Amino acid sequence: MKISLKNFNLHLAVLIMVLFIKPVYSQTATYNITITVMSSSVITDAANDALAGKNPLINNALNIDPDIGGVNATDSGGFRIRTNENSWMVLLSVPGNDLTPPNAMANQFTLTWTQTAGSNAMAGTFSGPFPGPLMPGAAFPPPASMFTLASGASMTSSARDNTNTNNYVQFDQSTELLSDFFYDVSSTGFVDLQYDLQAP
Amino acid sequence: MGNKKRKTTFKATTFLLIALSIVLLLPTKTCSQNSITDSTNNLNPVFNFDFSGTPDLTNPSFTGTQAIRLRQCGCRIMDTMGACTGGMNITQWELRATVSGLTNPDPEIQYMDVTIMNLNFTLMGMSASTFTYSAPYNATGTFTLEDIMNNPVIATFNGSTFGPGMGACNRATNGTNNQYWTYSSDLGFTHDFFFDVMTYTPSVVYTIVCTGGNCP
Numbered sequence: 001m002k003i004s005l006k007n008f009n010l011h012l013a014v015l016i017m018v019l020f021i022k023p024v025y026s027q028t029a030t031y032n033i034t035i036t037v038m039s040s041s042v043i044t045d046a047a048n049d050a051l052a053g054k055n056p057l058i059n060n061a062l063n064i065d066p067d068i069g070g071v072n073a074t075d076s077g078g079f080r081i082r083t084n085e086n087s088w089m090v091l092l093s094v095p096g097n098d099l100t101p102p103n104a105m106a107n108q109f110t111l112t113w114t115q116t117a118g119s120n121a122m123a124g125t126f127s128g129p130f131p132g133p134l135m136p137g138a139a140f141p142p143p144a145s146m147f148t149l150a151s152g153a154s155m156t157s158s159a160r161d162n163t164n165t166n167n168y169v170q171f172d173q174s175t176e177l178l179s180d181f182f183y184d185v186s187s188t189g190f191v192d193l194q195y196d197l198q199a200p
Numbered sequence: 201m202g203n204k205k206r207k208t209t210f211k212a213t214t215f216l217l218i219a220l221s222i223v224l225l226l227p228t229k230t231c232s233q234n235s236i237t238d239s240t241n242n243l244n245p246v247f248n249f250d251f252s253g254t255p256d257l258t259n260p261s262f263t264g265t266q267a268i269r270l271r272q273c274g275c276r277i278m279d280t281m282g283a284c285t286g287g288m289n290i291t292q293w294e295l296r297a298t299v300s301g302l303t304n305p306d307p308e309i310q311y312m313d314v315t316i317m318n319l320n321f322t323l324m325g326m327s328a329s330t331f332t333y334s335a336p337y338n339a340t341g342t343f344t345l346e347d348i349m350n351n352p353v354i355a356t357f358n359g360s361t362f363g364p365g366m367g368a369c370n371r372a373t374n375g376t377n378n379q380y381w382t383y384s385s386d387l388g389f390t391h392d393f394f395f396d397v398m399t400y401t402p403s404v405v406y407t408i409v410c411t412g413g414n415c416p
Contacts, residue, residue: 040254157394
């Protein structure tokens with residue numbers, strides 16, 4: 001095998017390139033992050049707006065001392081909702097009640113709802129099956145079937161709120177019973193009201 | 201000149217001998233090397249983090265730890281065994297990060313929502329001690345990918361001594377390259393009811409960049 005001067009120069013050039021070529025070193029680390037956000041709807045006790053306050057059981061106690069010109073018995077409690085769904089509704093139902101022992105009348109109860117919202121929240125719209133829209137202060141009880149108390153067409157959070165402290169919509173329920181000598185003495189009745197947050 | 205061409209012939213064996221001699225006589229000139237590996241020294245690692253969760257009243261939510269090994273060889277000239285024999289050291293290098301991936305139309309999750317927490321640099325090996333580092337981000341604090349976009353330098357390493365900077369040059373010692381900095385931190389993601397129900401895919405790419413001395 002013989003190499004001409006021309007080929008020799010070519011080989012020499014290749015050799016020099018091989019000798020002085022810079023090795024290519026890897027110098028990157030890549031992190032591919034996949035974040036999947038699931039649907040979530042949460043109800044908490046307004047007085048305990050934390051994980052421990054989810055799905056609250058709120059007790060209202062109405063104690064009547066009949067008197068002339070007496071003050072009606074009232075109590076209240078609130079709950080907060082949060083959802084990242086763009087469509088939601090708060091449904092109200094009455095799963096159980098027994099007002100027989102106190103001899104109470106349905107039209108002697110009054111329920112009042114008020115809605116407030118945190119600074120990073122979008123409130124919903126009251127609605128209901130009573131004749132016309134359900135107005136705050138509607139007489140108790142509502143129809144036996146479940147009905148919509150309020151609904152929304154956007155997620156409750158209007159802005160980033162990493163601590164979830166101001167992205168809630170709050171509903172306060174006030175219950176009132178007329179003061180009346182008609183009620184049985186030392187008797188107790190009950191009414192269960194259940195609120196469900198649904199985001200289809 | 202002219203039509204007369206001189207031709208010189210060499211036997212292939214002679215040519216190869218000359219070439220081999222050149223290789224043996226020249227010191228191995230290797231410019232500053234750097235590498236990023238995972239915890240088992242696989243070069244150029246690609247990590248996949250899958251976070252899935254539902255917004256709830258807790259903060260922060262799901263996290264995942266990231267850890268990589270950083271090596272920067274400070275030598276410019278090494279012998280055939282990989283030991284430093286001369287040349288100027290590099291004096292500064294940086295760990296940088298770039299982020300991308302959140303390009304969907306109006307995604308609710310933005311770079312500001314992905315956090316990096318518990319930033320930590322751990323030194324392994326002797327020679328690496330010739331470098332000190334400073335991290336612009338608070339090691340115990342939390343910063344976001346948006347912070348990185350505004351300031352991509354995660355940490356700056358400075359060294360003024362001649363010789364192997366990160367110890368990667370000391371292959372002659374044990375051949376294991378067990379001198380490195382470990383960069384570790386936690387990726388965090390905060391539960392927020394503001395985020396749309398969907399999947400987001402941001403990415404973070406870390407690189408080593410020589411910024412001082414005789415950079416290659």
